[in-house]
Amino acid sequence: MEWWMSMPKVELHAHLNGSIRGSTLLELARALWDKGLIDFSQVEHVILKNDHMTVTRIANEVVEDFASEKFVYLELRTTPKKNDSQGMSKRSYVEAVLEGIRSVSSVDVALIPYTEDPRNLLDPLHAATNDKCNGNSRKKIFVRLLLSVDRRETTEATMETVKLALEMRHLGVVGIDLSGNPKVGEWYLNLSRTLA
Secondary structure (H helix, E strand, C coil): CHHHHHCCEEEEEEECCCCCCHHHHHHHHHHHCCCCCCCCCCHHHHHHCCCHHHHHHHHHHHHHHHHHCCEEEEEEEECCCCEHHHCECHHHHHHHHHHHHHCCCCCEEEECCCCCCHHHCCHHHHHHHHHHHCCCCCCEEEEEEEEEEECCCCHHHHHHHHHHHHHCHHHCEEEEEEECCCCCCCCHHHHHHHHC
16 A cells, blocks of 8 residues: 555545644534534534635645545535625635645645636646756645536526636636536526536
């Protein structure tokens, strides 16, 4: 098993909320509930909608954890959250996630922006290979962020996320992830018109 752990790895489908450190999850839950009792059906919604600082911390730790396990490429997805009581919009949520990714200090992080020309898709990876050949020995992880849309969302909420992804594509948001029951939702017609 040691040989596998030392090999460089690629993760193409990581969920931010599914990759939270267990210790962080317990710490945040204890801070939210006096007795440490957790209603697990609500933990994801309460913790990830808590505040910008928490979202930034979680994103930072997730990237650190993947890098520590020798992942060199990570596609991370998350559904933008709103929390009016904390002044959190979908945009500020995504900005907090991006800040968490950028603030990793244990390794070099390359947040790869969207490219319209698929021939340029691997340019950042080639540049990193050249860095290694030129003596740069610091670990590096390449990260791309996808914004998830739950098919149960309203057309308005879905379009807000799609527009946000388009506006932030040069900051590291590279696409949309569809989640939830594929037989639910009526917004796909508007989405196809927007993306056309």
